Amino acid sequence: MKNIYDCVVVGAGAAGIMASISCAKNNNRVLLLEKLPKIASKLKATGGGKCNLTNTLSQDEFVAKFGKNGRFIQSALDEFSQKDLQDFFASIGVETIARDGFRIFPINHSSTIILEALSKELENQKVEVKTSIEILEIKKDEELFEVKTLNETFRAKNIIIATGGLGYPTLGATGDGYKFASNFSHTITQTHPAMMPLFTKEKNFASCKADTISKAILKVNIPKYKNLKLVGDLIFTAQGLRGPVILDFAREITPILAKFDEVPLLISFLKGKNEEEIYKHLKDEIVKNPQNNILQNLETLLASSVANEILNICQIDSHLRFKQIEGFKREKLIKTLSWTPFTIIGHDGFKQAMITRGGINLKEIDSKTMQSRLIDGLYFCGEVVDIDGPCGGYNLQWSFSSGYLAGKLLN
Structure with missing residues (x-):
């Protein structure tokens, strides 16, 4: 029948595209559905448009970055390593470095x-792609899944949910995947x-926007954390x-901020x-350059703008020499230089x-296949599940790898 497929993939991001390609390679009839007018909007924006695909870490090191x-x-x-990803892109005309x-x-x-390369490969693998599709409901009727949209209903032996999370709603994130999973009795861990x-x-450090602190150390100043x-x-x-x-540490901070109004940090x-x-260090500088004021002393440690703001925090005149500063202020200066306090009070949310x-509970998904443990023929991949990694290509690699695995096991 016209609208019956071996697999319908919901969501045309990195995970959904790779799942479609992987599934179609064994002559499966695959339909890829996307809510937005174009596929891969978030992928296009990733890494500031430069697309950090993955990284060179060993597999053990890579896995460790995802925590528990x-x-x-x-x-x-x-099934689909960093090298496999590079080889795949090379095979479709994209060299990586x-x-x-x-x-x-x-x-x-x-x-x-x-x-462009992924779009061409979808075409080469004869994946049917439909965009601007709003899915109203996904259910299973006997042996087939039914995907009901505004204008028509598609049927499939298998469904792959690759709708992503809640981040960047302007790029299509609406949390639809959580709704679809919940309708099949899957639980969703708390999302942040x-x-x-x-x-x-x-x-006060807004004046330091031009300066980057390399290898800063951040820690949460709450005993429990x-x-x-x-x-x-x-x-x-x-x-x-x-x-x-900060981008990496935000995943730890946002759940704490949901419990407290403020999160105190200490930064070195x-x-x-x-x-x-x-x-x-300061004493040695004073010996070498006894005529220098305290700002000049601190500029041997920090960018001038940052040093000046630390002096402001400690209410110290930057023109004074170290020996001219009151004892309790000197003590505060040394402590603040060691660990500078900040207070996190908010963020822009999922915007x-x-x-x-957070996402679909991992206990309810078979990691060897990405298939639901609750419903045969239902698969998940990418950000929709409870997996997130740091900056540096981790999340895109996970999307491609999990998509490949979900699609491959349908062959």
């Missing part, structure tokens, strides 16, 4: 070539926005903080130097979240 849920992704990576030795991009650093800038109570710590590059904004370390701008080391933390 890392073991779940092992089977998908075994890791110029920094870690992050892998298309050689021209443009997501457009990725989209992740991988985005954070707002701070402190606004004292083990939450991360290292990476930090950037100041008018409203708070961003940069790779000096790669973890303790008070004694900082004091010794600016690149990734969703």
